[in-house]
Amino acid sequence: xxxxxxxxxxxxxxxxxxxxxxxxxxxxxxxxxxxxxxxxxxxxxxxxxxxxxxxxxxxxxxxxxxxxxxxxxxxxxxxxxxxxxxxxxxxxxxxxxxxxxxxxxxxxxxxxxxxxxxxxxxxxxxxxxxxxxxxxxxxxxxxxxxxxxxxxxxxxxxxxxxxxxxxxxxxxxxxxxxxxxxxxxxx
Ligand code: HEC
Numbered sequence: 001x002x003x004x005x006x007x008x009x010x011x012x013x014x015x016x017x018x019x020x021x022x023x024x025x026x027x028x029x030x031x032x033x034x035x036x037x038x039x040x041x042x043x044x045x046x047x048x049x050x051x052x053x054x055x056x057x058x059x060x061x062x063x064x065x066x067x068x069x070x071x072x073x074x075x076x077x078x079x080x081x082x083x084x085x086x087x088x089x090x091x092x093x094x095x096x097x098x099x100x101x102x103x104x105x106x107x108x109x110x111x112x113x114x115x116x117x118x119x120x121x122x123x124x125x126x127x128x129x130x131x132x133x134x135x136x137x138x139x140x141x142x143x144x145x146x147x148x149x150x151x152x153x154x155x156x157x158x159x160x161x162x163x164x165x166x167x168x169x170x171x172x173x174x175x176x177x178x179x180x181x182x183x184x185x186x187x
Contacts, residue, residue: 024100031097034090039082043094046078049160050131051101052108063102066095104129104164107183111135111155115178122167122183133160136177146172 024032035051036042043061048054051062057078061068069091073083086094105123110133122128130147134140134155142153147165155161167185174181 027093027096028100031093031095034086034094035097038090038094039085043082048131050106050129050162051098052106052131054108054131054133054160060106061098062104062106064095064098066091069095069098101129103127105167106131107181109133109174109181111140111176111179117180117182119182119184122171122185124167124169124185126167127164128167129162129164130174131160131162134158140176142174142176144174146174 034042036044036049043051043058046056046058047061048056048058051060051064053060073079073086073091105126105128107120107122107128107130109118109120109130112135132142132153132155134157137157139157140155142155144151144153144163144165147163148168149163149165151163153161153163167183169185171182171184173183
């Protein structure tokens with residue numbers, strides 16, 4: 001057997017376990033834009049850039065229903081101003097976007113100054129979302145190849161970035177700046 005055969009097999013194995021970058025349907029793009037910009041500061045100011053709460057006053061609202069949103073817009077003093085700004089159709093788009101986030105198990109990682117090892121549980125084969133906060137004052141670049149993504153995640157100081165991936169069936173580890181996130185799968 002010659003080299004090209006092995007190359008072919010290697011290529012097939014890589015494709016079998018390579019995460020594709022998912023294109024978002026239009027309604028999710030519009031919902032996301034509203035989520036980030038409504039009222040100038042967006043829902044993100046109080047619920048986190050990916051609706052994950054991220055330590056902000058509003059908390060995690062991934063997967064929130066239209067009833068929960070309407071109720072909050074009417075009763076939550078800090079949200080009442082947004083109530084007038086959001087037509088029913090726009091509320092629907094935001095809820096669709098929140099549902100798409102709610103469908104993905106959330107893996108959160110905050111990168112600070114200290115060397116540290118953290119662990120999180122993965123649900124194998126589930127489309128999941130990794131949300132990484134850069135809590136340092138220097139930009140970081142994280143190699144995503146352990147998640148079978150042929151890409152580097154760049155995060156500016158104090159910014160948060162996310163990436164979607166299909167969780168592998170085995171445990172993997174991500175590393176950056178002497179810190180590690182171990183993603184565990186019950187085997
Ligand atoms: C100025 C801050 C602020 C902004 C902006 C804001 N929220 Fe809230 N939101 C809150 C607070 C505070 C709560 C109550 C949290 C609690 O009780 O734990 C809340 C509650 C909610 C709830 C109810 C959660 C539940 O458990 O029932 C939903 C849904 C929600 N917000 C969605 C949104 C959406 C969508 C936007 C953007 C259109 C938004 N919020 C903008 C502060 C904010």
